[in-house]
Amino acid sequence: MKDSARWDERYQTATASAEPARILLENSHLLPQQGRVLDLACGLGTNSLFLAEQGLHVSAWDFSSVAIGKLGAVAETCGLFVTAEVRDVVAQPPEPQSFDAIVVIRFLERSLIPHLIAALSPGGVIFYQTFVLEALDKTIGPKDPLFRLAQNELLELFSPLNLLFYREDGRVGDISRGVRNEAMLVARKSPDADSG
Numbered sequence: 596m597k598d599s600a601r602w603d604e605r606y607q608t609a610t611a612s613a614e615p616a617r618i619l620l621e622n623s624h625l626l627p628q629q630g631r632v633l634d635l636a637c638g639l640g641t642n643s644l645f646l647a648e649q650g651l652h653v654s655a656w657d658f659s660s661v662a663i664g665k666l667g668a669v670a671e672t673c674g675l676f677v678t679a680e681v682r683d684v685v686a687q688p689p690e691p692q693s694f695d696a697i698v699v700i701r702f703l704e705r706s707l708i709p710h711l712i713a714a715l716s717p718g719g720v721i722f723y724q725t726f727v728l729e730a731l732d733k734t735i736g737p738k739d740p741l742f743r744l745a746q747n748e749l750l751e752l753f754s755p756l757n758l759l760f761y762r763e764d765g766r767v768g769d770i771s772r773g774v775r776n777e778a779m780l781v782a783r784k785s786p787d788a789d790s791g
Contacts, residue, residue, distance in 0.1 A: 614641070614645075615641050615642045615645035616641075616642055616698075616700040616701075616722075616724050617724065617774070617779065618698075618700070618722050618723070618724040618760075618779040618780075618781065619642060619645060619646075619698065619722060621760075622722065622759075622760055622781050623649070625720055625722075625759055625760070625781050626646070626649060626651065626696060626720070627651070627695045627696055627719075627720065628650075629650065629651065629695075630651060630652065630694075630695030630696065630716075631651070631652045631654065631693070631694050631695050631696075632646050632651045632652065632653050632654070632694060632695060632696040632697070632698065633653075633654045633655075633656065633689055633693075633694045633696070633697045633698065633714070634646060634653060634654070634655045634656070634698045635656055635684055635689075635697060635698065635699045635702065635711070636656070636657055636658070636684060636699060636700070636701075636702035637655040637656060637657045637662070637663075637666065637679075638657060638659075638662050638700075638701075639662050639665055639666055639669075640655050640662070640665075640666030640669065640670070640677065640679065642698055642700060643655040643666060643670070643677045643679070644666075644669065644670060644673065644675055644677065646696075646698065647670065647675040647676060647677050648675065651695075651696070652676070652678075653676070653677045653678065654677075654678045654680065654694075655677050655678065655679045655680070656679075656680050656681075656682040656684055657679075657681065657682070658681070658682070658683060658684075659681070660681045663679045663680065663681050666679045667679045684704070684707060685704055685706065685707060688707055688710035688711070688714070689710065689711070689714035690714065691713040691714060692713070692714065692715070692716045692717070692719075693714050693716070694714055694715060694716065694719060695715075695716050695718075695719050695720075696715075696719060696720045696721070696722065697711055697714060697715060697719070697720075697721045697722070698721075698722045698723075699711070699721070699722070699723045699724075699725070700722075700723075700724050700725070701724065701725050701726065701736070701777075702725060703725050703726070703742050703743070703744065705752065708752045708753070712753070712755055712756060712784065715756075715784040715788075716784070717784060717785065717786050717787060717788045718783065718784060718785070718786035718788075719783070719784045720759070720781060720782070720783045720784075721753065721756065721780070721781070721782055721783075722780075722781050723749060723753070723779070723780045723781075723782075724777055724778070724779045724780075725743075725744060725749075725777060725778065726742070726743045726744065726776060726777055727743055727744045727745075727746070727763060727765070727776065727777060727778050728740055728743045728744065728745055728746070729746060729765045729766060730743070730776040730777075732776055735776055736776065736777075744778050746763070746765065747763065748778075749761070749763070749778045749780045750780070753780060753782045756782035756783055756784055756785075757782060757783045757784075757785060758780070758781075758782050759781040759782055759783055760779070760780065760781040761778075761779070761780050761781075762774050762778065762779045762780075763777075763778040763779070
């Protein structure tokens with residue numbers, strides 16, 4: 596796998612976040628009560644563990660075998676069931692209508708978006724949070740602007756879905772507060788959608 600060694604090296608010494616992504620913490624009430632959830636590009640799996648604690652059936656996919664190994668060990672220690680898999684999500688996107696919710700945090704591959712929309716079951720929900728071009732602190736996140744969102748781009752990418760929540764503060768108002776480096780979206784596929 597291309598670049599997998601670089602990610603393995605990064606995760607070798609990395610520690611998991613203390614708490615799940617803000618989009619999940621602030622919008623956990625929008626998660627399904629039950630069902631299958633995909634944590635795509637899961638890294639060390641803090642979000643996967645949080646989702647499993649909610650009683651959801653979690654699939655966690657990442658490019659790095661080191662990250663997946665660490666996640667599997669923590670899930671086992673905590674008594675949580677997470678199906679963790681090393682997977683190139685661009686080469687092997689999820690199947691249509693295979694998940695009731697999908698979580699994507701700090702990962703951007705625009706060509707994958709139509710596959711993610713198709714992968715939601717009717718009524719399924721996506722939680723997406725990643726870096727923006729108009730960030731106040733560009734030392735956080737990718738240096739390549741290709742992997743950062745343009746203003747309101749996340750809204751456009753997921754326009755086929757019904758918007759439930761969106762936040763992108765940019766540089767407006769009191770810049771010492773708010774969400775300044777990322778955009779966050781929760782959107783839902785129509786319950787009467789066809790196969791995608």
